[in-house]
Every structure is written in structure tokens, then in C-alpha cells.
Amino acid sequence: MTVREATQLDFEGIYGxxxxxxxxxxxxxxxxxxxxxxxxxxxxxxxxxxxxxxxILGFIGTIFTERIINxxxxxFCNFHSWIVDPSVKTGGMALLLKVLKLKDHVVTNFTASEVxxxxxxxxxxxxxxxxxxxxxxxxxxxxxxxxxxxxxxxQNAGQLLGQEELKLYNDHKIFENTQFLYxxxxxxxxxxxxxxxxxxxxxxxxxxxxxxxxxxxxxLSEIHYISHPEVFFNGFSNTGNAVNICxxxxxxxxxxxxxxxxxxxxxxxxxxxxxxxxxxxRYADNDELIDTLYSEFFILNF
Numbered sequence: 001m002t003v004r005e006a007t008q009l010d011f012e013g014i015y016g017x018x019x020x021x022x023x024x025x026x027x028x029x030x031x032x033x034x035x036x037x038x039x040x041x042x043x044x045x046x047x048x049x050x051x052x053x054x055x056i057l058g059f060i061g062t063i064f065t066e067r068i069i070n071x072x073x074x075x076f077c078n079f080h081s082w083i084v085d086p087s088v089k090t091g092g093m094a095l096l097l098k099v100l101k102l103k104d105h106v107v108t109n110f111t112a113s114e115v116x117x118x119x120x121x122x123x124x125x126x127x128x129x130x131x132x133x134x135x136x137x138x139x140x141x142x143x144x145x146x147x148x149x150x151x152x153x154x155q156n157a158g159q160l161l162g163q164e165e166l167k168l169y170n171d172h173k174i175f176e177n178t179q180f181l182y183x184x185x186x187x188x189x190x191x192x193x194x195x196x197x198x199x200x201x202x203x204x205x206x207x208x209x210x211x212x213x214x215x216x217x218x219x220l221s222e223i224h225y226i227s228h229p230e231v232f233f234n235g236f237s238n239t240g241n242a243v244n245i246c247x248x249x250x251x252x253x254x255x256x257x258x259x260x261x262x263x264x265x266x267x268x269x270x271x272x273x274x275x276x277x278x279x280x281x282r283y284a285d286n287d288e289l290i291d292t293l294y295s296e297f298f299i300l301n302f
């Protein structure tokens with residue numbers, strides 16, 4: 001039994017494992033993206049594979065990044081798609097230990113199911129406490145300051161964004177359903193990175209044909225990164241601005257955001273939206289540095 005770094009040449013063996021998952025939403029070409037995108041010059045591999053007699057029987061995916069946050073360099077490793085063949089279940093820990101040895105990185109996982117989550121908690125992973133809220137454009141507060149709202153694209157990104165946020169834009173613009181927004185209020189601005197996410201209101205859930213049709217039309221924009229959040233939420237608290245923001249986001253029905261990004265004194269109307277999975281991390285004093293960029297949410301588009 002051998003654990004080694006995974007390369008693009010290992011994809012067929014890796015896919016043989018991933019194809020067994022109870023998920024019909026990802027095609028083979030979707031899964032291939034996890035061995036196609038790399039953001040780090042030092043770590044050029046895509047995770048680790050477990051081999052037995054030259055056959056791949058286990059895999060854990062990794063996404064390495066280096067980011068300057070608040071003027072300091074931080075290294076991250078987000079891991080995902082941890083899977084082993086039932087014949088070598090004990091090999092699963094050998095894969096995970098490869099990731100746990102990266103003590104000079106902030107190690108994160110955002111998509112753990114129930115069993116892996118329990119394992120991570122037993123290994124002293126800390127959980128990011130958050131609740132998701134849905135913000136619809138029907139608001140009541142009247143913002144005193146004018147908010148200018150722009151879509152970020154290749155034509156204006158270099159003019160509006162600083163060096164580090166320009167890198168975030170360039171690294172994520174390749175991903176499907178990714179949206180970039182820039183809000184300006186006086187001398188402050190907010191840069192927001194969202195992903196469009198299918199959303200069908202509960203009123204349509206009992207009508208299967210209608211629900212299926214609307215699933216491809218209606219969406220919320222989920223915030224994965226936001227700078228100066230007070231600018232964004234002050235703007236969204238006004239109905240006119242909120243409608244304009246949703247229009248700029250491709251006529252999104254609203255915004256989905258974790259409460260950890262919402263300022264305490266914010267007056268925006270919001271409604272609780274059940275969270276999907278726990279976010280866990282190791283090797284960081286707190287979760288202030290952590291967002292969900294550079295993750296399988298973007299690479300696998302979910």
C-alpha cells in the first residue's frame with residue numbers, strides 16, 4: 001500500500017472511484033476539472049492517491065493557494081473528494097494524514113458528509129459557526145449615500161481592483177456561473193464574488209413539472225467573498241439598490257450570504273436559509289482568514 005501525489009495521468013483511476021459516488025450531477029468531464037486547475041507553483045499535484053499493486057484504490061483531492069490577507073502571506077490547502085475502495089478502508093487515514101502534515105497551511109474542508117465530519121471533529125478540526133440568510137430585493141431602509149454598482153470584467157478589473165483582488169478575479173473568472181460585483185460608496189468600495197445557485201421557492205415544490213422548469217431559470221447569488229461588507233449591505237438595504245444589484249447579478253431573485261459576513265448593525269431584511277454542510281478547518285487561530293474561494297464550489301460548479 002503506497003500513498004503518493006496525484007497527477008493528471010492518474011485521472012482514469014481516480015474517476016473509477018468517484019463514479020461510484022451516489023451523485024448524478026457530475027459527469028466525467030466535470031470530475032476531470034479537479035486534476036486540471038492549479039493555483040500554486042510549489043504544489044503542482046492535485047491531491048494524493050492510494051495505490052495497491054499499481055491500482056488506484058483511494059484518493060483525496062487538494063487545492064493549494066497562497067494569499068496575501070491584511071498585508072500578510074497565508075498558505076491554504078482545501079481538501080475534498082476523500083474516497084477509498086471498501087477493500088482498503090484503513091488506507092483512508094493514510095491519505096488524510098498526508099493533508100494533516102501540512103501544518104504550515106490553513107487546512108480546510110467545506111463539503112464533508114456526516115461520517116467524515118465526525119472523523120474531522122475527532123482529529124481536532126474546528127468548525128466555522130454560521131447560518132445562511134436569504135436577502136430578497138424588497139427592502140425598506142432608505143440609504144442616505146448614493147451607491148454606484150458595476151459588474152467587474154476584463155475591461156475594468158485592472159482599473160477598479162487592487163493587486164490582490166485582481167488576482168482573485170483572474171483566478172476565478174474561468175469558472176461557470178461565477179459573478180463579480182463592485183459597489184462604490186463615497187471613498188469606500190466593496191468587491192463581491194458570487195456563484196449563481198438554482199433556487200425554486202417552496203410554493204412551486206409540489207408541482208414537479210413546474211419545479212423542474214423553474215430550476216434552470218430561477219437563482220440566488222451566493223456570496224463566497226466580500227470586502228468592506230458594510231458598503232454592500234448598506235446598499236442592499238434600499239429596495240432600489242437591491243433591485244439594481246440583482247439585475248447586475250443576471251436578474252438573480254436575491255442574495256444568499258452567511259451571517260459571518262453581515263455587519264452587526266446592518267438593517268437589511270433577511271430570512272434564514274438552511275445551511276447545507278459544515279465548514280471545518282485546522283492550523284488557524286480563528287476563522288477570520290477563511291472564505292470559500294479556491295474550492296470545489298467553483299471547480300465543480302455547485
